[in-house]
Amino acid sequence: IYLLSGGKFLLMNFTGGSVDEIRRRYSGIRQSLREAEYEMGYKRLFTVSAGGIAFINDTSSLTEMLAKLMFTANTAKENRKDTLCLFNAREYALYLRALEIESAVRESIKNKFEGFTLLFQPIVNAKKVQKNGNPALPQIVVGAESLLRWKNEHFGMVGAGELIPILERSGLIVPVGRWILMKAFAQCAAWNTLFPELYVSVNISFVQILQSNLVSEVQIALERTMVNPKNVVLEITESGNIDDKEIQSILSGFSALGVKIDIDDFGTGFSNLRYLQDIHANTLKLDYTFIQKALAGDTKDLKIIEFTVGMAHALGMTVCMEGIETYDNMEKLLPFAPDKFQGYLFSRPVDARTFAKENLHR
Numbered sequence: 001i002y003l004l005s006g007g008k009f010l011l012m013n014f015t016g017g018s019v020d021e022i023r024r025r026y027s028g029i030r031q032s033l034r035e036a037e038y039e040m041g042y043k044r045l046f047t048v049s050a051g052g053i054a055f056i057n058d059t060s061s062l063t064e065m066l067a068k069l070m071f072t073a074n075t076a077k078e079n080r081k082d083t084l085c086l087f088n089a090r091e092y093a094l095y096l097r098a099l100e101i102e103s104a105v106r107e108s109i110k111n112k113f114e115g116f117t118l119l120f121q122p123i124v125n126a127k128k129v130q131k132n133g134n135p136a137l138p139q140i141v142v143g144a145e146s147l148l149r150w151k152n153e154h155f156g157m158v159g160a161g162e163l164i165p166i167l168e169r170s171g172l173i174v175p176v177g178r179w180i181l182m183k184a185f186a187q188c189a190a191w192n193t194l195f196p197e198l199y200v201s202v203n204i205s206f207v208q209i210l211q212s213n214l215v216s217e218v219q220i221a222l223e224r225t226m227v228n229p230k231n232v233v234l235e236i237t238e239s240g241n242i243d244d245k246e247i248q249s250i251l252s253g254f255s256a257l258g259v260k261i262d263i264d265d266f267g268t269g270f271s272n273l274r275y276l277q278d279i280h281a282n283t284l285k286l287d288y289t290f291i292q293k294a295l296a297g298d299t300k301d302l303k304i305i306e307f308t309v310g311m312a313h314a315l316g317m318t319v320c321m322e323g324i325e326t327y328d329n330m331e332k333l334l335p336f337a338p339d340k341f342q343g344y345l346f347s348r349p350v351d352a353r354t355f356a357k358e359n360l361h362r
Contacts, residue, residue: 008073010066019086022052026084049077053087071095097155101163102170104152109172113179115151118187119349120144122359123201123320126338129330141359142340143199143233144191146184147349148176160203168207177208181221187352189227195360201233201262206247215253222257229258233282237264255280262320266290266308283340284312288323295329309336 002010011025026048033046051072055065071092076085108115123143150158167173180202188200208214222229234254254261260282286305294301312319324330324343333341347358 010069017054018056019052019054022054022086023084026050026052047082049073049080049082050084051076051087052084068092098162098166098169101152101155101158102166102172104155105150105163105166105170105172105176108150108152109175113176116176116179117149117151117351118180118183119147119149119351120187120200120355121147121342121349122347122355123340123342124346126321126334126341129334129341141346142197143201144355144359145201145235145342145349146180146187146203148180148203149349164205168205171207171211173205173208174212177205177212177214178217178221181217182225185221185225185227185232188231189225191356191360192228192231196228197231198360199231199233199260201235203235203237203264206237209247209250215250215257218254218259219257222259230260232259233262234259235262235264235285281317283318283320284308285320285322285342288343291321291323291329291333295332305333306336309338313337 002012004010013021029048029050033048037045051069051074053065053069053072058065060068068087072085072087075091076083079085121144122141123145124140125142128140148160148163150163152158164173167176184200184202188198191198191200204214218234222232236251251261261280262283262285263281264285265287266284286308290301291305294305309319318339320340320342321333321338322342324333324341324345326345329343330341330345347355350358
């Protein structure tokens with residue numbers, strides 16, 4: 001047994017211990033702590049998070065072994081609490097990949113955001129789709145959601161699903177977020193010269209809100225690009241944090257600038273009906289997975305969609321349904337009276353030039 005830094009202990013068995021032995025050791029430690037709590041009348045309570053790894057046929061050096069073990073122990077402490085987490089080679093490989101991507105992204109940022117790009121996916125008027133019955137008509141496009149991508153020689157194209165968590169964890173979401181605001185607002189201003197009603201939406205991370213003076217940054221981007229604030233939408237993902245007073249104040253600051261706020265992925269987070277009115281949201285975007293589950297035949301989810309649309313309309317908000325992939329999807333959802341649709345049926349995310357060519361002509 002070795003005492004490491006930070007109150008961590010290392011147990012090593014050189015006699016051929018197995019994963020089962022690791023589990024027995026951990027259970028013994030937890031049982032000893034439970035007995036100690038009982039003897040003290042539960043005046044003190046203890047938790048113990050542990051990582052375990054059996055180095056069978058493993059040729060790693062001691063340094064590499066410790067790195068794997070520390071990763072596993074930290075995973076148990078950060079994600080699961082008071083539990084044993086056994087080493088997972090796939091998770092460790094993803095962790096190393098994330099570290100490599102983070103390093104490469106830092107270089108990209110230093111090189112004037114080389115490799116970063118914004119793609120745009122159309123948002124269409126569901127009322128006009130219903131009338132025309134043809135989702136390919138350009139005049140039904142009312143907005144565009146800007147979506148971040150990053151490309152690197154070694155990693156290829158990295159999507160937002162993998163990239164954003166890395167940016168948030170490292171704090172790089174702050175400089176990248178500023179870049180997104182400037183690029184998206186500038187593109188919106190350019191399109192508005194011919195299509196003054198078209199809006200562009202930008203996804204805002206809660207980490208981004210907490211780590212930067214975001215209201216000021218949005219104001220600076222508005223002034224520098226000279227975009228009309230009414231054509232800018234900030235999409236905030238539904239979260240338990242949305243009720244925080246500081247965040248409520250920031251969202252009010254956005255509204256004071258004249259930009260609109262949409263609640264993204266509604267139905268997947270900690271839904272609280274009160275905050276919808278407090279932040280004066282413009283649109284509820286019903287999450288893709290929520291929509292797909294309902295389309296699969298879940299009658300309860302269909303009822304929830306019906307009531308959610310009715311509630312939003314009663315509060316003066318519009319509803320956008322995401323993840324529309326087929327004509328059948330669209331036809332099943334039209335009776336619920338959505339205001340907007342978004343999904344692969346209309347277009348995958350494309351670069352600005354392609355978006356304009358496909359959607360912005362009269």
